[in-house]
Amino acid sequence: EQSRRIEETKLKLNILSTSLVATAFVDHCWSLDLLQLVNKVEFTFDDLSYLNSYCVKVWDGVNWINIRDCRELIHNGKQILHFNKRNIYLVGIKVTGSKHVQNGSPRYYTPPSISRFSASLIQ
Numbered sequence: 682e683q684s685r686r687i688e689e690t691k692l693k694l695n696i697l698s699t700s701l702v703a704t705a706f707v708d709h710c711w712s713l714d715l716l717q718l719v720n721k722v723e724f725t726f727d728d729l730s731y732l733n734s735y736c737v738k739v740w741d742g743v744n745w746i747n748i749r750d751c752r753e754l755i756h757n758g759k760q761i762l763h764f765n766k767r768n769i770y771l772v773g774i775k776v777t778g779s780k781h782v783q784n785g786s787p788r789y790y791t792p793p794s795i796s797r798f799s800a801s802l803i804q
Contacts, residue, residue, distance in 0.1 A: 707738060707773030708792035711800070716742065719800045720766040724774065725759045727794040732757050734778040740771035754780050763803070772800055 713719075719739075726733055733756045737749040748764045774795060779788035 707775045709774045709795050709798075711772045711798050713770055713772070713800060716768050716770055717800065718766055718802050719769050719772075720764055721801045721803050722748075722762045722764075722772055723760065723797065723799045723801075724795050725797040726757045727796050729757050730782050731779050731788055731793055732782055733776055733793055735774055735776045737762060738773045738775070739767065739769040740773070741767060741769055745773070752777065754778050757782070759797075766802065769800070772798070 709724075722737060732754045734752050734754050735756065736747055736751065738745045738747050740746075746767070748767075749762050776792045779793055780786065781788070
């Protein structure tokens with residue numbers, strides 16, 4: 682029992698340290714409670730006055746894997762991504778570009794706000 686708790690604690694510390702490292706290359710990072718089988722991620726860009734490009738990465742406990750690369754500056758509002766099932770601990774989103782809808786001026790300094798994140802398994 683104690684050995685199992687030690688292993689769980691080590692795993693949680695590894696997830697925490699990996700999520701801290703992730704902030705160096707992703708703008709937003711979400712930790713799932715435990716390893717979960719996932720094939721759908723949803724999130725919302727809150728500021729509809731900007732169009733965004735982004736990539737989504739997941740961490741499986743060993744590697745960061747790029748699951749979607751949306752390079753065109755056409756995305757805002759709710760985003761729904763489907764991909765092949767995989768076991769993951771963390772999901773990271775890197776915003777690679779952002780421009781104003783009306784005048785095309787780029788967003789500087791801060792990445793756009795993202796809310797309503799969820800990760801799930803669709804059968």
